[in-house]
Amino acid sequence: MTTVPATQAHPVDPTALHRESVVFNALDCTPLPWADETYLGKLAASGVTAINHAVSISQGYDAAAAAIVGWRHRLAETGGRVFQAYGLDDVARAQAEGSVAWFAGFEDSKPVGEDLWRLETLHQLGLRFMGLTYQNRNYAGDGSGETANGGLSRFGRALVRESNRLGVALDLSHTGERSTLETIELSGKPVLVTHAGLTRFVDSPRNKSDLVARELAARGGVFGLAAKSGFLTPDGLTRRPGPEVFADNIDYLVELIGIDHVIVGTDVGDERKYSREGMARVRRLYPEIPIVGEDLDLDRIHPEGMGTPADLPVITRLLAERGYTAEDITKVLGGNMHRVLTEIWDTEA
Numbered sequence: 001m002t003t004v005p006a007t008q009a010h011p012v013d014p015t016a017l018h019r020e021s022v023v024f025n026a027l028d029c030t031p032l033p034w035a036d037e038t039y040l041g042k043l044a045a046s047g048v049t050a051i052n053h054a055v056s057i058s059q060g061y062d063a064a065a066a067a068i069v070g071w072r073h074r075l076a077e078t079g080g081r082v083f084q085a086y087g088l089d090d091v092a093r094a095q096a097e098g099s100v101a102w103f104a105g106f107e108d109s110k111p112v113g114e115d116l117w118r119l120e121t122l123h124q125l126g127l128r129f130m131g132l133t134y135q136n137r138n139y140a141g142d143g144s145g146e147t148a149n150g151g152l153s154r155f156g157r158a159l160v161r162e163s164n165r166l167g168v169a170l171d172l173s174h175t176g177e178r179s180t181l182e183t184i185e186l187s188g189k190p191v192l193v194t195h196a197g198l199t200r201f202v203d204s205p206r207n208k209s210d211l212v213a214r215e216l217a218a219r220g221g222v223f224g225l226a227a228k229s230g231f232l233t234p235d236g237l238t239r240r241p242g243p244e245v246f247a248d249n250i251d252y253l254v255e256l257i258g259i260d261h262v263i264v265g266t267d268v269g270d271e272r273k274y275s276r277e278g279m280a281r282v283r284r285l286y287p288e289i290p291i292v293g294e295d296l297d298l299d300r301i302h303p304e305g306m307g308t309p310a311d312l313p314v315i316t317r318l319l320a321e322r323g324y325t326a327e328d329i330t331k332v333l334g335g336n337m338h339r340v341l342t343e344i345w346d347t348e349a
Helices: 014-020 037-046 061-076 088-097 117-125 154-166 177-186 210-218 244-257 276-285 313-321 326-344
Strands: 024-028 050-056 082-084 100-106 127-131 169-171 192-196 222-225 262-264
Touching: 014 313, 014 326, 024 192, 024 222, 024 262, 024 326, 050 061, 050 088, 061 082, 061 100, 061 117, 088 100, 088 326, 117 127, 117 154, 154 169, 154 177, 169 192, 169 326, 177 210, 192 210, 210 222, 210 244, 222 244, 222 326, 244 262, 244 313, 262 326, 313 326
Parallel strands: 024 050, 050 100, 082 100, 100 127, 127 169, 192 222, 222 262
Antiparallel strands: none
8 A cells, every 4th residue: 555645734835836846847749840839838837947858759860860950940949938958057047047948858769770979979969868769679679569578789788888978868668677677787877767657557568667666766766657547547548537546656656666766757748749540550550558549539648637748737736735745746846857867967978
């Protein structure tokens, strides 16, 4: 049974706390075609300070590099409301200005291919977060969709070391169990799971075991829960849950690995990107990802009230209602990410 924090004598005001906190969303997945004024308005409403933006899911080198450049040009048109960021000084700047620090991230190391030099070039373009795999096997190792569970390749081990040297944060959200555990053990710096669920609640290869979560935390890493209904509750694809299931998952995760290792990583992008055709394609390509049911009901993808980039304040409210202290809530919202990125990005490269 999960232990819910005790109710405080002086309850937290979630609206004020969210407004005053550094809020770092470890995964936003809005495609560039939707990066319009409507989306910028949702970012403003979210109160987010910084985001890891998935500019490439599983593309080759040229397309991924072009995606960073494309976003750079779009951000230049926002008048400084959202700007490309390269380090934690930019997060402090965004907090002071009321703007958003935008970090480039990939969900797969496929753009690196088998040429390690490409990672340094991408880092120079601003790449700061990188998923090791995206479901399938690549040159680095096995993704969570591979039944072989083969772990890291020799190249993958070199890629982990090079990521450490450059200061690229490694994200194991889509990586297979063995690849994940081997990366945690090998990496000289903490690693991330930015957007996943827990097999304790939904036994899917896309979710992470208690063992992974404990090993991640033991080496200083952090874990972000994706706000995906099918990741959070077994009937999430047949009956849309309320936001309390997200809080239930957080409570369990906090009890399992401690408040210092839990972050915000919603994997929520602008909802206009979804289509029945697109989700049907996801079901065909990645049947192990529990995003949408056979009826392709798009309303069930996210818990109620958590379906757009504007909905980050819901997390603060949920934690306050569960009795978390202001100090602990600020850790989850951004403090834990700041600590771990200080370690990862502390590099001479």
